[in-house]
Amino acid sequence: MPRFTQVAPxxxxxxxxxxxxxxxxxxxxxxxxxxxxxxREKIIPAFEAKHNAKVVxxxxxxxxxxAKLSAQRAKQDLTVxxxxxGPMYQAAEQKLCAPLPDAPVMKEIYPGARMIGERSxxxxxxxxxxxxxxxVFKRNGWAPPTSWxxxxxxxxxxxxxIPPITNGYGLLTLVMMAxxxxxxxxxxxxxxDVMQKKIAPNVVAWEGSPGRMAQMLQTGEAALVVWGNGxxxxxxxxxxxxxxxxxxxxxxxxxxxxxxxxxxxQPALGRAMLExxxxxxxxxxxxxxxxxxxxxxxTKLPPDVAARVVFGPERVDKxxxxxxxxxxxxxxxxxxxxxxxxxx
Numbered sequence: 001m002p003r004f005t006q007v008a009p010x011x012x013x014x015x016x017x018x019x020x021x022x023x024x025x026x027x028x029x030x031x032x033x034x035x036x037x038x039x040r041e042k043i044i045p046a047f048e049a050k051h052n053a054k055v056v057x058x059x060x061x062x063x064x065x066x067a068k069l070s071a072q073r074a075k076q077d078l079t080v081x082x083x084x085x086g087p088m089y090q091a092a093e094q095k096l097c098a099p100l101p102d103a104p105v106m107k108e109i110y111p112g113a114r115m116i117g118e119r120s121x122x123x124x125x126x127x128x129x130x131x132x133x134x135x136v137f138k139r140n141g142w143a144p145p146t147s148w149x150x151x152x153x154x155x156x157x158x159x160x161x162i163p164p165i166t167n168g169y170g171l172l173t174l175v176m177m178a179x180x181x182x183x184x185x186x187x188x189x190x191x192x193d194v195m196q197k198k199i200a201p202n203v204v205a206w207e208g209s210p211g212r213m214a215q216m217l218q219t220g221e222a223a224l225v226v227w228g229n230g231x232x233x234x235x236x237x238x239x240x241x242x243x244x245x246x247x248x249x250x251x252x253x254x255x256x257x258x259x260x261x262x263x264x265x266q267p268a269l270g271r272a273m274l275e276x277x278x279x280x281x282x283x284x285x286x287x288x289x290x291x292x293x294x295x296x297x298x299t300k301l302p303p304d305v306a307a308r309v310v311f312g313p314e315r316v317d318k319x320x321x322x323x324x325x326x327x328x329x330x331x332x333x334x335x336x337x338x339x340x341x342x343x344x
Contacts, residue, residue: 031059083120195342213231258274
């Protein structure tokens with residue numbers, strides 16, 4: 001009997017210690033492809049080691065992740081979600097995202113990355129602008145493009161490629177044309193007028209596939225395109241004679257965004273993941289591997305990386321932001337109109 005009384009406390013202590021050391025599990029919903037690779041190889045292992053946690057990565061596009069959050073509102077599986085800024089505004093409006101933590105790292109974030117409602121935040125800047133094939137331009141004696149208005153220049157007839165309105169780049173082109181011609185998100189008519197009468201005649205394809213777009217730009221089938229700087233850099237890295245242009249009127253900001261899911265399990269761990277993703281160290285990894293411009297002002301980058309991403313106030317402050325509150329409410333209506341009058 002005395003022997004049992006000595007062993008019992010030891011067993012209890014061992015059991016308690018095993019519970020204390022047990023890992024908790026965090027589910028993160030984010031993009032597939034190269035983003036997933038970076039998370040699995042670099043970001044997740046470092047986070048797991050620091051927080052004694054198991055991170056399960058759930059790949060999916062922004063639309064799928066948003067639909068998952070909406071369908072599982074009563075009982076969420078995901079705790080952290082990475083979504084494009086347009087759909088992320090919808091998630092925040094629907095209160096699918098929890099309020100942002102009041103953490104020290106938040107003081108280091110560019111104002112342009114703070115999203116309406118303070119329930120989500122930009123994770124990386126992407127500039128939407130123009131890209132062109134330098135060999136095609138040189139062969140034709142064309143000066144490099146400098147303006148969004150170049151899309152309407154008749155000399156580029158049959159040489160322009162723009163993604164469709166269902167793709168963010170096509171949608172933003174429409175908004176930019178409206179803004180430059182007396183309208184904007186609240187008055188989209190001028191944008192449709194310019195797109196239909198001046199730009200559509202130059203368009204050889206409304207291409208939504210990144211792979212096909214890259215191929216057309218590489219071969220010169222597309223001489224001038226609307227695309228993101230990260231996508232263009234990937235084509236340049238393959239050795240293609242291509243260059244990205246920040247139009248003189250300004251490039252349009254697209255952000256990858258992140259939030260902690262409202263009502264999700266492990267909210268404290270989710271906040272820790274969000275803060276980790278915003279840290280200068282992880283921001284540098286996202287810039288180097290994904291081409292996402294850092295949203296944290298304290299991020300340091302090697303010169304070669306800094307040159308190919310949206311980096312520093314001189315570029316960040318010139319980005320143009322759009323009103324997704326209006327855009328999301330009108331998206332279906334504009335899509336139907338686009339299909340009738342532009343891609344007909």
